[in-house]
Amino acid sequence: MTRLSLRLRILLFFALLALGGILIVALALIVGYRHSIESGSGPGFMLSAIIAGFGLLGLATGIWFLFDENVAKPIEKLAATLRVRAHAGVPAELDKHAARYLGDLAPAADAVTTQLNEQTLDAAEMVALETEALSDEKTRLTALLSEIPLAIVLISPTHRIVLYDGQAASALAQIAPPRLNASIFDYFAKPNLIAAHDELVKTDREVAFEATCPNGEVSFAARLKPLGSARGYMMFIDEAHSHLSPEASRPLTYDFELLKPSGPSNxxxxxxxxxxxxxxxxxxxxxxxxxxxxxxxxxxxxxxxxxxxxxxxxxxxxxxxxxxxxxxxxxxxxxxxxxxxxxxxxxxxxxxxxxxxxxxxxxxxxxxxxxxxxxxxxxxxxxxxxxxxxxxxxxxxxxxxxxxxxxxxxxxxxxxxxxxxxxxxxxxxxxxxxxxxxxxxxxxxxxxxxxxxxxxxxxxxxxxxxxxx
Known part of the structure; x- marks a missing residue:
């Protein structure tokens, strides 16, 4: 069967369905004819109809099962594997045994995706080089920020956290777990921060204020700094470094894409x-x-x-x-x-x-x-x-x-x-x-x-x- 073409196998499915139907009807008529000789034509033909009906139902069920097991399920599994390869970037191996009755479909799909994977690897090498360059930039940025004895938070125009360093993470953690894209008002009371931000926008100059957590239990001396023509603003938390050594690790956590509008709020x-x-x-x-x-x-x-x-x-x-x-x-x-x-x-x-x-x-x-x-x-x-x-x-x-x-x-x-x-x-x-x-x-x-x-x-x-x- 595996040597036959896919079209020929599908033809055989329907030929089997037709041949089986003819045999079932013929058998039902023979049995009904014999029964009609003994008890009259009415019951005989009724028996023929019952046998033919159940026989065709059983035949259709059996053919459906074969088609489902050997065609439908393998196609569904093949499609899922191709999606894994194409969209998840995983070199998942095609189950060629499960798809053995699909003709050349599985080998052809394997060849296409293998070729695409090779092209993707070439592109990935270029991306890796760019990523290495970005990593170097991040290292230099981290080193530069380490010279500033303040905790740093970059905040978007919608007051959401876009970047924070290790010291800022320690400061925020005294209130709640630090989170990118979190509202800064989850950590600091809104009235003081909004008043400072309004003054920042009005004067375009650095503004000092007291940043207090919403429940009032923790507070820091803080400053807001404008970013010129760039979007958003910086927040420096002056006292966050008091419990950290100057040599403490200051990893950066950031996603500058968060500066862009995120779409619907829902x-x-x-x-x-x-x-x-x-x-x-x-x-x-x-x-x-x-x-x-x-x-x-x-x-x-x-x-x-x-x-x-x-x-x-x-x-x-x-x-x-x-x-x-x-x-x-x-x-x-x-x-x-x-x-x-x-x-x-x-x-x-x-x-x-x-x-x-x-x-x-x-x-x-x-x-x-x-x-x-x-x-x-x-x-x-x-x-x-x-x-x-x-x-x-x-x-x-x-x-x-x-x-x-x-x-x-x-x-x-x-x-x-x-x-x-x-x-x-x-x-x-x-x-x-x-x-x-x-x-x-x-x-x-x-x-x-x-x-x-x-x-x-x-x-x-x-x-x-x-x-x-």
Whole structure:
């Protein structure tokens, strides 16, 4: 069969359907004729019709099954693999055995994508050279900023954080986890900052003021500085360096694209590659959200389809009770490791701030979110964020018949989870974030260009999560 052309095999499918139908009808008529000799023509022809009807139904079902297994499923799998190659940049190997009845389609697709990959590698070499040059520029910029004994934050015209250095990160962390694209008002009270900014705009000169956090517990002497013809403004936090040595590392975290207008403020209408995501995972004392407790929470942030370096949460949690040995065997977290760790409330509050104005993503999200919702009222936290589940994204892109475990998804998309990080909250969150980043261009290529469209497609496969949980 594999030596026959695709068109000839499809012809044989329908020839088999026609021949089988003729044989079934002939057999039914013979049986009906014999029955009519014994009991009259009426019952005989009725019996013929019943036999023919069920026979044709069985034949159509059998032919459909063969077509589905040997044509439809292989084409769907081939298309998914090609999307992985084309849009996720993963050199996934084509399953030529599964596509053995598709004629020359699989080898031809393999040849085309291999050629494109070679061209992409050539382009990647040029990009790597440019990236190296940009890296040198960043190193020089970091060295230059290190000479300034102040914490530095670059803020967009819409008052969102575009850049911060290591000292600024330490200052902001005294209030809440530092985040690119976060509103500066999440960290400092609006009245003082707006008054200083209005004066900055009016005079086009540096303005000193007291920057106080929203609850008034932390304050810094700060200055705003105009950027001339450039967009946005700089904020220098004078006292942030007091608890750091002058030689302290001052890595930069930035994305100058955030200076540009981001499009609709409604997350649901935002282009999928412009949506801010927070990807998280938790480890727990057991598998029952209504009575078990979180013992570890890890999270990373994704902006413009890329993981933001340095923006993460990795916290152990004291569950207030012993961790069952069966659970420790999975995640390797012991009672001694969580002794002295904070309770879940401050960790959940920190994560809530970390996920502000973002879409929350997890693998099998209902399980992890159940632990957050269970304590929401007690902790006065409102979890109204849009939720994306990588299980459902996998079903949208690869079909429901594929495996949708995190390990299977990582293997399919070329993501490696180091063994020591598997079943740790941050390790699994990092892997899930890498998977998400590789799926975003694939979703866009299929026409699911906004968060609203992606969620709509995910809802069609929600039964998968019901079965898992």
């Amino acid at each position: 997350l649901m209408k935002l282009a999928i590659d412009r949506v801010p995501f927070v990807v998280f995972d938790s480890e727990t004392t057991g598998l029952l959200p209504h009575k078990d407790e979180v013992i570890q929470l890890g999270a990373v942030r994704v902006l413009r389809g890329m993981i933001v370096p340095g923006e993460k949460i990795d916290r152990l949690v004291d569950p207030g009770r012993p961790i069952p040995p069966a659970s420790t065997k999975v995640h390797h977290i012991t009672d001694a490791m969580v002794a002295g760790a904070p309770s879940f409330q401050p960790v959940a509050t920190e994560f809530h701030h970390f996920a502000r104005d973002a879409v929350i993503v997890a693998h099998n999200a209902p399980f992890d979110m159940a632990f957050l919702h269970r304590r929401a009222e007690e902790y006065d936290l409102d979890w109204q964020h849009p939720i994306l589940d990588t299980v459902l994204l996998s079903a949208v892109l690869f079909g429901t018949t594929e495996s949708h475990t995190l390990d299977a998804l990582c293997a399919r998309l070329g993501v490696t989870i180091p063994a020591r990080l598997r079943h740790t909250a941050l390790g699994d969150a990092q892997a899930t974030a890498e998977v998400l980043c590789r799926m975003l261009p694939m979703l866009k290529s299929q026409g699911y260009t906004t968060l609203e469209k992606v969620i709509e497609q995910c809802q069609k496969h929600s039964r998968l999560l019901e079965d898992m949980n």
